[in-house]
Amino acid sequence: MQAVFLTLTLCALQLCPAVLGGPQHQRFAQPDNGWPVRLSRVRNFAWQNCAPSAPARFKSLSVIPDPICIPGDVTVMASGTTTTAMEAPLKGVVVVEKKIGDMWIKIPCVDQVGSCTYNNLCADLDMLIPPGQPCPEPLRSYGLPCHCPFKAGTYNLPPSDIYIPNVDLPSFLTNGDYRVKAVLSNRQQQYGCVKMTFSLHSESRWFWW
Numbered sequence: 001m002q003a004v005f006l007t008l009t010l011c012a013l014q015l016c017p018a019v020l021g022g023p024q025h026q027r028f029a030q031p032d033n034g035w036p037v038r039l040s041r042v043r044n045f046a047w048q049n050c051a052p053s054a055p056a057r058f059k060s061l062s063v064i065p066d067p068i069c070i071p072g073d074v075t076v077m078a079s080g081t082t083t084t085a086m087e088a089p090l091k092g093v094v095v096v097e098k099k100i101g102d103m104w105i106k107i108p109c110v111d112q113v114g115s116c117t118y119n120n121l122c123a124d125l126d127m128l129i130p131p132g133q134p135c136p137e138p139l140r141s142y143g144l145p146c147h148c149p150f151k152a153g154t155y156n157l158p159p160s161d162i163y164i165p166n167v168d169l170p171s172f173l174t175n176g177d178y179r180v181k182a183v184l185s186n187r188q189q190q191y192g193c194v195k196m197t198f199s200l201h202s203e204s205r206w207f208w209w
Contacts, residue, residue, distance in 0.1 A: 037174060039167040041201040043067035048195050050181060056082035056192035059154075067201075070164050076138075078157045082191065087149040088122040091185050099177040107178075110170055121184075122148035138162070175201050 043066055049057045059079040068074050095115045097104040109116035118124060125147055129135060135146035138160035145151075177199050184191040 037169040037171055037202045039070050039169055039173075039200060039202050041067045041069055043199045043201070044177075045198045046196065049193065050195045051183075051190060051193035054190055054192045055084040055152075056080065056086065056184065058194060062159075068164070071166050073161050073163050075159050075161055076157065077159045079155070081154045082150065082152055084189075084191070085149050085152050086184070086191050087186060089119065089186060090121040090148055090191075092118040092121050093183045093185070094118070095181045097179050098173075099179075104179065107172060110172070113170060114172070169200075169202055173200065173202070175199075 045063050045066060045068070047058065047061050051057070057080065059081060060077065061079075062075075062077040064075050094117075096107040097115075098107055099105075107114040112118075129146050131147060134140050135144065138144075138157065139146050141160075142157060144155055144157065178197065180196045180198075181193065182196075183193045
């Protein structure tokens, strides 16, 4: 559970390159997608399980420092458990909302960023990490899986340094406070749910040219 939920968590934060980037000595170059905004800082990150009775849940999740400066290094520590195996088709539903005044406004799904539904996360993981290739660090060092199925059990990621490269964002993910809800399921069975809150600070890419 921890491996796939950690991946889903980072994707919800639009930091998937960090998952593949591995430790500091492994630099991952994010493709230039032409998005106009470059993420520079993430602060006030917090999380909670939103389905405590679900079979899969985080026991702990820590991301330091705060704020996270991008590009830069973060230290991630996590622990999770699942009482049932998680198999394909593995579905992820991510809802991203931005606070505007006293209201929370749902961010649409654009180019698989924002409030999106991922109908086959197992296939998505296979595309990110082709079967037969070793899992990226730090998963590989600690024997954590990166492909379906994910067996029932407890998964632990000790404090691990991860390098986050430059992350470009679409214009609708500008400075502000955000909250994310991510739900993992298989057909009618909900595996788990996690909520996150954080603040983004970004700058126009013009300043980086």
